[in-house]
Amino acid sequence: MFNSNQNNKIYSLYTPFRNLLRKLNQIDSIYVIWCYSRNFTFNLEIPQDIELPAGFVMNDKIDNRRYYGVPEYEQEFLLKQILINCDNKHSKISIRNRERLSKIINYSRKTLSEGISKISIDGLELEEDFLIEFHRMAHRQFSWQKSFNLNIIFRYYKIYCNEELKIIIEKRFKMSPFEIFIIGFFLFRHTANTFRLPLPFKSDFDMISNEKLDVFFQNFSITTDDAKKELKESQQMNENLFYSYNPLHAKPILIFENTFICPMHLLLFWQITNGLYYSIVNELGFENAYGNAFENYIGEVLYNTINNNDIGIYPEEKYGKKEKRTTDWILLDSKAILFIECKTKRLTIGSKTELDIKKGLVRDLKKMAGFVAQVYKTYLDYRHNEYPTLKFDKTLEFIPLVLTLETWYINFNPRIMLILNNYIVSEFEREKLDQELLSKFPYHLRSCEDFEKDIQIINTVGIKKYFEMIKSNTLNDYCKDFPYVYQFAETFKETFLDPLKETYKG
Structure with a gap:
């Protein structure tokens, strides 16, 4: 049943939890998860046939609903366990009952989760253990809190529509990025209205x-029986029980008999945006196409945002006999020069889920150390006047930035940042770089999601002032009243919303 070494202590904690679930009807239990999911995602009412937890108000602030109800990351874990342990033949017992659901959730939290956390892992100090566990928790919980927004949708749409990448996607899925997005977003919202929808599903849209639709279901759906099998194979009866891979991230639509269900709507949203990466990552030519697409997208963000005449934008250029390259983008004003290196590298599954950092995180942090050193190396070429367009200006403050497409959640974790800094020092030693550069010109790591907002502030206050606010911890206060503008709002409307309105027949 399990694909990793079983910890018998953890298995003994899991067994009573499993036995509680075995009493439940599978589809009826999935229905309860679906009801909470649609309330948390779309603010839709929870039907009256479900008893609400004490203190839970379905139109309350989302943080209060998470506190009194079942937060999304717990919904996901419970959904996995329902698929593994429940069936539809032997029971009609339901977790629509408040006390029964509460008993299961409390056991999961207080006995199972807290029990696992008390089981020591050889070779890790207590403080290190906690900070690595916090890193895992961040990746398990924070994505749910972001929910969905236009920025995420259009960011990935623009990246996937890059010509090279578009060809790869069409070859893999037999659909264009536009078709994947338009069908995905239609089902994302449509499945929140009805729990089980009939198959075959017929389209009411001229454009779909x-x-x-059949091709979409072939790519993004799975039967409940196959889901049960894959979940059993991926489940780890050890310290990774709550973090083991969930195949519903790849196939978020469940097929049961002649119907389909989308039990957790954000899983579908994630799969048709950032999740497509995992389906095409091994395709020929993917790495270069994906990197170029992200670099081009950042350029589009820069040109659409910056209207400050004092800030110059410089794209990547080739230089030197060995054909070196400048950083992907350079911003320049009267006080500072910002080197931006765009990276699509993601933390691997092991980095996000393993308590033992040797099983993934170490390797990924070493990669990041190489990215950071790369920016300093090309800066030295700039300082030696090797760049074809820009001449070195010693009055400008150099600011190195590594910009990741995905959020790594490492900036606020002192344990992980210490490990990364040590690897960066080692990389400097290997490349024979002056380590004083690190103290004189501290590097920065930002996600694309943050940068899309950051660049609006930079456009307003200038490069140097923005990074001074980061250093002095005053940026958050400044951001509270900043009038952010979504630059692609009108383009999004023209691309998705207007065509749907014009072609819908129902």
């Missing part, structure tokens, strides 16, 4: 053919 039934043939393309």
Whole structure:
């Protein structure tokens, strides 16, 4: 049943939890998860046939609903366990009952989760153990809190529509990025209205053919029986029980008999945006195409945002006999020069889920150390006047930035940042770089999600002032009243919303 070494202590904690679940009807239990999911995601009412937890108000602030109800990361874990342990033949017992659901959730939290956390892992100090566990928790919980927004949708749409990457996607999925997005977003919202929808599902849109719908289901759905099998194979009966891979991230639509269900709507949203990466990462030419697409997207963000005449934008250039490259983008004003290196590298599953950092995190942090050193190396070429367009200006403050497409959640974790800094020092030693550069010009790591907002502030206050606010911890206060603007709002409307309104027949 399990794909990793079983910890018998953890298995003994899990067994009573499993036995509680075995009494439940599978589809009826999935229905309860679906009801909470649609309330948390779309603010839709929870039907009256479900008893609400004490203190839970369905139209309350989302943080209060998470506190009194079942937060999304617990919904996901419970959904996995329902699929593994429940069936539809032997029981009609339901977790629509408040006391029964509360008993299961409390056991999961207080006995199972807290029990696992008390089981020591050889070779890790207590403080290190906690900070690595916090890193795992961040990746398990924070994405749910972001929910969905236009920025995420259009960011990935623009990246996937890059010509090279678009060809790869069409070859892999037999659908264009636009078809994947338009069908995905239609089902994302439509499945929140009805728990079980009939198959075959027929389209009411001129722009969505039934043939393309069939292809979409082939790529993004799984039967409940197959889901049960894959979940059993991926489950780890050890300290990774709550973090083991969930195949519903790849196939978030469940097929049961002649119907389909989308039990957790954000899983579908994630799969058709950032999740497509995992389906095409091994395709020929993917790495270069993906990197180029992200670099081009950041350029589009820069040109659409910056209207400050004091800030110059410089794209990547080739230089030197060995054909070196400048950083992907350079911003320049009267006080500072910002080197931006765009990286699509993601933390691996092991980095996000393993308590033992040797099983993933170490390798990924070493990669990041190489990215950081790369920016300093090309800065030295700039300082030696090797750049074809820009001449070195000693009056400008150099600011190195590594910009990641995905959020790594490492900036606020002192344990992980210490490990990373040690690897960066080692990389400097290997490359024979002056380590004083690190103290004189501290590096920065930002996610694309943050940068899309950051660049609006930079456009307003200038490069140097922005990074001074980061250093002095005053940026958050400044951001509270900043009038952010979504630059692609009108383009999004023209691309998705207007065509749907014009072609919908129902």
